[in-house]
Amino acid sequence: MLQNLREKTGMTEEVIKNGKCLVYYKGDPLLTEDFNIAWMDFADLGVDPKLFLEHALLLGMTDAGQFQFAVQIVGFGKELKQAVLKKSQGNFTDFRLSLMMMPTSESALASKAKAIFNWHRRNTHCAKCGGPSARNSTASCRTCSKCEEVWYPSLSPVGIVLVADSLKTKLLLVRQGRHPKGMYSCIAGYVDSGETLEEGIRREVAEEVGLTVLSVDYKASQHWSFPTSNLMIGCHAIVSGNEVLDVDTSELEDARWFSVDEVRRSLISIKANPLETMTSAQEGTNNFFVPPRGTLAHSLIDSWLSN
Template identity: 35%
Template sequence: MNSQTIAFSGSHIDRADHIRNDPEALEALKTWEARLLRMDGLDPVLTPDNTLDWGSLADASPDSELVFLGLDGPGDEVRGCFAEVRPSYPSGSPHAGPASWNAMAVLEAGELAAYGGARSLVGWHARHRFCAVCGSPTELAKGGWQRTCTNADCKSEHFPRVDPVTIMTVECEGKLLLGRQPRFPQGRYSALAGFVEPGETIEEAVAREVFEEAGVRARDVEYVISQPWPFPSSLMIGCHAFADDPAIVMDETEMEDVRWFTRDEVAEALEATARGEQGRAFGAPPRTAVAHALLRWWVERG
């Protein structure tokens, strides 16, 4: 599958890792030409043309920290791109809200990816102002790709992390296992998902989550596709697996319903989503979700 078709992938910003470790090069980029990504808390700010709103470093608060996102622009016009970490914690939920869903619907792929990376990074800084080892304040380092403890006896280094999440379709007797959580829109079903736990492989996490949520034993796990998901900072690892026994024993503490759907039902649900409608058997995940790509991949492979 082409990863460029996945929401939050394909950023046009060069991360320029070599500059992060060069304080002089970083400072040289902080000119009037540098761009500052405008954000409302963790939400994107869009122009009337539905593009990301970029300002200058002069727009940043004097007591904010600046995170270096990378370089953008052709040839001699390349400019440094930054985001602002304000001293107060960003307002709003760490999960996707109306502004983020709107951005997913209207932003060009490269811009959506740029916003997603910035959102995850700014959110991480906001949550890690204090050292997890000794509790002392931390300060930004390496252009925002590290925080360092200010306690001279500690000096622990902390780095931005992503949380790996397996999201998987399971096939048995030509049908696909999907479920719905109570928070889903009415009629929506999606692939089962869960965080990878310490000491697990991706394959083990898939098998465990499927059994925990649906009571189904999954086997022959294969990787399909991945997606950065900046709410707050996950990496969705899309997989497909098979099962020999379709009997379902649902975890009612997490799931509202789990059931098997035929290939025709999944295909019709995807077609309905493309028309802005809900399928006859169920409502498919939105096109911006990696679950949608997994369902389409399964239908198209036949």
């Protein structure tokens, strides 16, 4: 049903009137205090259906068969923003923080919506002939008005890896300037054209910290919409006995080996109270924490420590 709607039927007023909406304002999603999506019924928005269709996309469908939409309301006026906040009792929350704090299933929906909105914003013209393109009603593709070429949102593969020493007593975590203060995460980098995932990971580890990877094991994947639409492909890796780091400071702010016990304590802390853990780092009372839930790096660390 969902695929038929995207490819043939398209969104109609009848379809959207029975849907539930994930609302965005200036790129930030409407969430509850505990970082769940503050879903709203279409009727609660009080928006003209035709105007809604211009700013919305078909996101998915619940197990009960109810369609899910995402909608950007920044162009609808500040009055609607205030009405939405009042009716939902939610708040528009910083998008990057949202993804780190949301349950995995909901962060996947929020990330998908953000990526598709961004793709449409950046692809208003055909890459084949340069003609203007128009989105279909579900926002699943764009069609060129001149050559009629159809374009679909695409993904960029990114390898992300948790590195352990050969004795498995230490884990390597790195810091980038864009990370929240005190947060150390896994090495990540784009897989180049012509590379396998394993080759890309070996190259990234060698380039960023000067280590030789002995083995790479795939674990899980996750969509991530920073800085663009990426498929994060998560792995565990073991490096050779030479564990002296040669850090590429143009890419990384810092890279360090942490003992398994240090990482385990940080994981327990971030699971128990993520906001308190992150706040203490901002205040300078905690100089290290691992990524919170909602990130693939968190899952990679959790699964490694659980083995």
